[in-house]
Amino acid sequence: MAYGDKILDHYQNPRNVGALDRNSENVGTGIVGAPECGDVLKLQILVDENENIVDARFKTFGCGSAIASSSLATEWVKGRTLDEALEIKNTDIVRELALPPVKIHCSVLAEDAIRAAVADLKAKRAARAGTAESGAGVK
Amino acid sequence: MRVYLDNNATTRVDPLVLEAMLPYFCEKYGNAASRSHSFGWEADEAVKKARQQVADLIGAAAEDIVFTSGATEGNNIAIKGVAAMYADKGRHVVTQSTEHKAVIDPCKYLEQHGFRVTFLPVDHWGRIDLQQLADAIKEDTILVSIMHGNNEIGTLQPIGEIGKLCKARGVLFHTDCCQTFGKVPINVQEMGIDLLTCSAHKIHGPKGVGALYVRRKRPRVRCEPVLHGGGHERGMRSGTLNVPGIVGLGQAAELCRLHLDTEPARLTALRDQLWSGLQARLDHIALNGHPTERTPSNLNVSFAYVEGESLMMGISDIAVSSGSACTSASLEPSYVLKALGVGDDLAHSSIRFSVGRFNTEAEIEYTIDRVAAAVCKLREMSPLYEMVQEGIDPSKVEWAER
Numbered sequence: 001m002a003y004g005d006k007i008l009d010h011y012q013n014p015r016n017v018g019a020l021d022r023n024s025e026n027v028g029t030g031i032v033g034a035p036e037c038g039d040v041l042k043l044q045i046l047v048d049e050n051e052n053i054v055d056a057r058f059k060t061f062g063c064g065s066a067i068a069s070s071s072l073a074t075e076w077v078k079g080r081t082l083d084e085a086l087e088i089k090n091t092d093i094v095r096e097l098a099l100p101p102v103k104i105h106c107s108v109l110a111e112d113a114i115r116a117a118v119a120d121l122k123a124k125r126a127a128r129a130g131t132a133e134s135g136a137g138v139k
Numbered sequence: 140m141r142v143y144l145d146n147n148a149t150t151r152v153d154p155l156v157l158e159a160m161l162p163y164f165c166e167k168y169g170n171a172a173s174r175s176h177s178f179g180w181e182a183d184e185a186v187k188k189a190r191q192q193v194a195d196l197i198g199a200a201a202e203d204i205v206f207t208s209g210a211t212e213g214n215n216i217a218i219k220g221v222a223a224m225y226a227d228k229g230r231h232v233v234t235q236s237t238e239h240k241a242v243i244d245p246c247k248y249l250e251q252h253g254f255r256v257t258f259l260p261v262d263h264w265g266r267i268d269l270q271q272l273a274d275a276i277k278e279d280t281i282l283v284s285i286m287h288g289n290n291e292i293g294t295l296q297p298i299g300e301i302g303k304l305c306k307a308r309g310v311l312f313h314t315d316c317c318q319t320f321g322k323v324p325i326n327v328q329e330m331g332i333d334l335l336t337c338s339a340h341k342i343h344g345p346k347g348v349g350a351l352y353v354r355r356k357r358p359r360v361r362c363e364p365v366l367h368g369g370g371h372e373r374g375m376r377s378g379t380l381n382v383p384g385i386v387g388l389g390q391a392a393e394l395c396r397l398h399l400d401t402e403p404a405r406l407t408a409l410r411d412q413l414w415s416g417l418q419a420r421l422d423h424i425a426l427n428g429h430p431t432e433r434t435p436s437n438l439n440v441s442f443a444y445v446e447g448e449s450l451m452m453g454i455s456d457i458a459v460s461s462g463s464a465c466t467s468a469s470l471e472p473s474y475v476l477k478a479l480g481v482g483d484d485l486a487h488s489s490i491r492f493s494v495g496r497f498n499t500e501a502e503i504e505y506t507i508d509r510v511a512a513a514v515c516k517l518r519e520m521s522p523l524y525e526m527v528q529e530g531i532d533p534s535k536v537e538w539a540e541r
Contacts, residue, residue: 003452008452011449011452011453014520017519017520019525031522032539033538034538034539035483035484035487035523035533035534035538036482036483036484036487036538037483038446038472038483038484038487039446040522040523040533040538041522042522042525058520059520059521059522059525060520060521060522061444061445061446061521061522061523061524062446062449063446063448063449063452064448064449064452066446066449067449067520
């Protein structure tokens with residue numbers, strides 16, 4: 001299969017490869033896929049106090065299209081709020097990278113990874129709020 | 140630099156083969172079946188010579204050779220043709236789970252037409268168990284079809300012992316020898332082979348031509364044809380003979396025979412150079428298939444925590460193939476690797492390298508460098524490798540998507 005230029009570019013020069021401190025309360029981590037299926041995407045986001053995504057990182061086990069989809073997702077989430085990040089749809093990724101039909105699942109995984117990272121961050125925030133409230137109650 | 144290491148898929152035509160073929164396009168273009176003029180006679184002479192050249196490589200008589208369009212056709216004639224001819228005697232066939240699709244699918248076709256087929260399992264090296272084979276042969280078994288060398292993992296089956304067993308039990312033995320014809324010594328008499336499939340394009344001959352050995356004596360094997368027509372090739376394969384292709388097959392077979400003492404050893408050395416070079420540079424890699432009982436040309440390696448297709452993209456100037464699902468439309472990883480018990484994760488991470496006559500030591504060194512660099516780069520971006528570095532075994536993680 002011949003690859004499109006954008007897939008090749010992201011594969012050869014992947015944006016934002018790496019890891020953020022997953023224990024930080026300002027970091028949300030999403031891991032989706034499974035090794036048996038040939039794809040595992042890990043996407044992490046770093047937010048400021050206003051819930052703006054200021055940084056993102058990924059690591060991906062998967063084909064070139066999965067790597068390109070993850071790389072693109074990290075580019076797109078940066079500068080968005082959490083809710084704005086959830087507006088990114090897999091079809092946008094398919095269109096941008098010109099993914100062939102057999103690779104659409106790569107874009108679905110990228111969308112899932114964004115959702116999982118946002119959900120992780122929101123859960124952390126909710127837990128912190130809960131702790132703060134219950135803490136107040138003890139006082 | 141471009142390096143071709145996909146010689147189990149197909150090979151470059153040897154210039155000596157092409158040279159032998161060329162006169163049969165524009166000068167000696169007669170139909171080998173034309174008995175009444177010299178154009179036909181010279182074509183027939185060329186076919187006769189090629190028949191002998193093919194026969195000599197496997198210890199057969201020239202009259203035992205049936206020319207085909209390639210191994211898929213040869214396997215179809217052998218399996219469906221024998222089944223149709225001997226259906227009154229029995230309706231059971233034994234084969235194995237790691238055969239090429241050109242054997243598996245004709246067997247499945249038979250299953251849809253009133254036959255039983257036993258697909259023998261293989262061990263973790265890809266070898267069948269001879270006792271299991273013996274147990275699988277029943278009163279109504281008419282054919283055993285077991286390949287010699289596997290196309291994906293290179294594992295060799297003990298076809299001499301299988302042939303002996305089949306002979307003792309009075310069952311016909313067919314073997315697909317595409318990957319070993321011309322690379323591993325084969326003798327149909329000593330090995331008790333009744334039908335043997337081979338192909339020209341795996342041995343630096345042209346595509347679209349192959350041969351089927353069909354034993355004529357002790358016992359005389361008969362096959363219903365798949366193609367009906369003018370009754371060429373003892374009635375087993377009608378159709379005007381592909382004279383240039385057949386000349387090419389014959390020449391390719393002869394070149395293999397002349398160098399059988401040295402060339403397989405050279406291929407084996409290149410293969411082993413590649414394996415030891417990769418092992419010296421990379422951890423977490425595993426050989427698929429048998430460590431020693433394998434074809435000289437084949438090296439199949441799983442690079443853990445790196446997906447095969449992405450690795451192929453990273454070494455795009457080196458031609459290899461992968462057991463990864465991503466290289467096929469099916470989204471299923473290699474059924475051959477699965478039959479060995481290789482996990483789906485490692486099947487997705489497998490690459491087949493296969494060497495041929497025109498590969499050099501320098502190309503192998505270059506390949507080792509390129510593969511090692513690509514694997515390291517991809518592992519840096521692999522979440523699975525990151526887990527391993529942190530002491531977590533990815534195979535023990537509860538993955539959401541199964």
